[in-house]
Amino acid sequence: MPLRTASPFLKTLGRPLGAFVLALLVGAAGAPLFAAEPSAADGVSAASFNLADVRSMQYQEDVLANELVIDEKTVPAHPGDFVFAIEETGTNETYLRTMMPLVEALRIASPERRVLVRRIPSREFAQSVKAEKIPFVLATSGTMVSLMDELGAVPLAVRERTLTGGRAAAAAGGLLIVDAKRRELGSLASLKGARVAVESTVSFGPWQWLMGRLIKEGLDPENYFAAGEWRPHDVPDVFNAVLSGDADAGLVSLCTLERMEREGFIDPTVFRPAAVLPGGAGPCRSSTPVLPDWTIGYLTTAQSDAVRRVAAVAFSMPERDGWRWGTRVDLSEVRGLMQALHYGFYAYLDEQTVKGFVKRHAELFLALAALFAFVVFHALRSRHLVRVRTKDLEAALAEKTRMEEEARVSRERLSAIERVGLLSQMSSMFAHELKQPLSSLSNYIGGLKLWNARRPTSDADRAMAEGALEAMAEETARITSIVNRVRGYAKRSTEPLKPCDWTAVIRRAVLIVERHDARRVPILTAPGEYLAADPADDRPAMVLGDQLELELLVLNLIRNAGHAAAGERDGFVSVSLNREDGNFVLHVTDNGPKLSPEGFARLTGYGDSVKQEGLGIGLSICRGIADRHGGALRFLQLPTRGICAEVTIEALPDEEENDKKNADGGADASAPSPDRTKEI
Template sequence: MSFAPTFPFAGRLIRTLAICLTVLTACSNAWSLEASTVRIGVLAYLGDEAAEMEWGPMAAHLRATLPDHTIEILTLDHAGMRELARRGEIDFLITNPGHYVELEAELGASRILTLESGIGPSPAASVGSAVVVRAGRDELRTLADLRGLRVAVVSPEAFGGFQLIWRELHALGLDPRRDFRELRSVGFPMDRVLEAVANGSVDAGFVRACLLESRPEYADRLQVLAPRPDPDLGCAVSSRLYPDWPIATLRHTPPALARAVAVALLSTPETSAAPHWAVPADYQSVHEMFRELQIGPYAYLRAPTLMSLAERYWPALAVLVTMLIAWVLYTVRVEHLVHVRTSELREALAARDAIETRMRANQEQAEHMGRLSVLGELSGTLAHELNQPLAAIGNYAQSLVRRADADRLTEAATREAATEIVQQAERAAGILAGIRTFARKRVGERTPRRPGEVVAETVALFRGMLAQAPEVEVHDRLPPSLAIELDALQIQQVILNLLKNGYDASQDLPPERRRLDVTLHTDDDGVGISVRDHGPGLDPAVGARLFEPFLTTKPDGLGLGLSICKRIAEAHGGRLRATPAADGPGMIFTLILPHHE
């Protein structure tokens, strides 16, 4: 069923804005909408054929506006629409206001537009009901005269076909289920109600407003009972007016698709045969009706309490037994929930432990890779450094051979050469042992160590790996007996990183600016180990992001060294900071480690 729509100025303005909005949002929505089948469920209160004729032009308009989507119109009854919506097999639904309010509370339906059918003064007041009786029943003048009569309705769930008139009868103190001789449900299509009244099988029927006027074959045989005066409606109505039908989304409907469909419907041309739509109306009047009748979302208002039932129907002993049973069931339920919750917590703790184990393994792997990265950067000159002791060993060995060939080999010469060979071999072995210790992968272990010893070992490793190592001055201002809990290898990794960064920053500068200073001192938060270079310093923009992963100022750097150093410091409960030198060029990197007495 369709009606010739009217277009007030506000409606024309909305559609004009909607057309503009369609152009502006087409590009932004195109990328977020994938081609899909859009299923729209429609309440077929006049039957499937009439529904397809009424909503077919709308489907054609949507197909033209949204060419990437397949538009399907599904004609349904109340139960069918509720079931498909519950299973998520429709994306939108178009139904009467009462059915929509029920689905809104039950399934989370949400209106996006309201039908502008042209009936009534506005979409907010377009739907009403009419009570039809046979022409000539002059004894029937008001709705109160329906008491004791036979009445036909579509179903108790029908909004315009029952519930609207029920509200008017409720205001008069009448209950259709109690005060009618018969309340007959004839089902869809609604024309069956008109047929039942016309053939005399019932005395009256409830139908949607304007249905009788759209059926000229009943014009002489039927009339509307107790019509309300409403010159703007254009047809007789026996009830108050309510908002028109909405089109609504469901919980699973993609928001981008909802926007696209809403914009497409609002941009329906005025000359189109498709139904026209307006912005969503206020359905509070429908909620008020349901609340008065205590149906739909408000059915709980008429449910009797346990106490009232006990007072009316059960003796005191039965009440006591019921309460005892309820308490036992509640206790069992609580125990079950506690057991379930305990199992969930146990599983959550196990999952957390597994995540922490993986995080520790990943952190150890990152630290190991960081150490290998430092070694890779420093070991370019390692061969030259090892070549010196090896060359000295070779020279002394050849000297022994030549002396033996010349019969000039003495015990003193042999002892001197052997001593030098041992010393040079120990030097080479020390270099390799330090690198092997630093590079090996192992589980972190914290032991009490003196920070000065750790720094001295790191400086020796650093200088031993460079052919032309810079001068490194260590200033230990800590008490000689001070020891703190730390992972020596991780702290060596941090200090070696800072020494290497200082060396890289100043290696192209004059010799007097290549010096590195390491200072051990007490800090407000613990023990501080500061590495100061005399390089050009850092740009403030770089300094603000210095410890972010993958940020580097070196052409071949990965940008992970300082990030790993920061994590190591934080894992020890400390921190790593960088500040420009106050007494000249360069940067000062300070590792703060907590010291607990």
């Protein structure tokens, strides 16, 4: 170990021993910890705490972050508070499964103290912790080594996996996965030159551990793989990249594949692990060395009483899903790997290589490159002048072809508009002829209600008949409203827009399809901001619109999606409603067969149906309704199969104000929509 790194490392060997011994004594005794003497810096240090409730605690999966954690950035810390900084790696997995249980345990053991948490990105973690003087940190093992060298941090506990017989093992590693159909991929040698989709590269993690294996086996880590591509949406994008062929292999964290298979998120026969090392952490397979996982550490700003409490609580927490906090914090292997990769604190080693020489003389190399580029440009300029005439001619021919194509498209649209106009006239005639029969039907239903009320029969029989007549009257009124609306369109007269609840409109449209559509498939309501799993928990989404027109819009989209997925054995339709930048966004998604480029382009046509039996006016009506409400309708082609219809309508100003107030009082639960679709 170099001399410059040995000193801060040796300082960390003795300082955590007191906390470790204290935690072990508390775990053995099972009694309340004696009170520490109060100090000026810690006004509540004399309060005792009991770990019995911590050992028997039940983890609360449904507790929201804002109910347990206070943001340390916005709330000032008081003496006695537990102040943590957690490394933000781009996923909430660690925050929910590691930080939140620790916060809950600290609250149980010390209810008189607050727990303040600051989420800091990996790239600025050490600087922020130092600047804000945060006493406790929860970080990855690589970041903890950097904190030890730069700030004198002391590792207190490490997250480890429990094995058979009570043994414990390091819990961090990575697994390479490949498409099960690609039988040629399996060993590490077969993946040379492969494109690897990486779960995350914002911190010291699986990609660096994989490079460490290459170094250990005498391979060149910089040139072994063709590319390591970071996927912006973590685990789902890694699996999708492998399945779609965008990557030859994917690299995910330890136990991710097993957990996804166990919870039913993926088919166990679709993906296959590759380059698996023997051994590993229990039932989880690994393609990289298994190293220490997330660690709890403290800095010199931490009070001794607070350190003892955090250590005692962490080591007293019950095991959760095979994980626990362990005392054997050995980061020497992590340090050695960081030194071999010239990572983090050891980046200065690059200056002793050819690459470092190039970095030091970057300006000179740039000047030489600019001179060479000028010479090449001068040589190519003469050739360019010769080709100008040819390119002009090619551009003229391309423009002619483009204009001919535009003329063809215009003719097709004109024909479609004429067909829509004819259908509009026919619809007006049908609406006029249906008005009288509908009025008669309403009168008959009214007469049947009077007859039913007076006929000699039982109350149950009369109530059943009354319910059927009420349903008939409701549907008749709805048909009459639609007929009147069609006549209004023919006369160019429409009802004024009024505030209405789009959530209730969507629920009614779903109910109509479930009751009356013979070709329907299961309609799944995706729980989100406004549509809940239980309709009773829905939130109102107020927009300025016409309730009937919005119902026709949603009804048409759900029916089209259901008909598209009806031929699939596992066909379904998913409906969700979310809030984005002052607008309500409705998504209607199906898993029907993937459309050809020509079929997908027909969705943007005018009066052109993608169904053989369709007249081509359903989507035109939907676009007209969306335009009248100041919204937008577009379609997204999903990567493997299915279509997503997206409708955006502006929310009412009052609703925006309410959402703003709600956002000020709680955590933001919105999530960005997937960008893996092909937009029109």
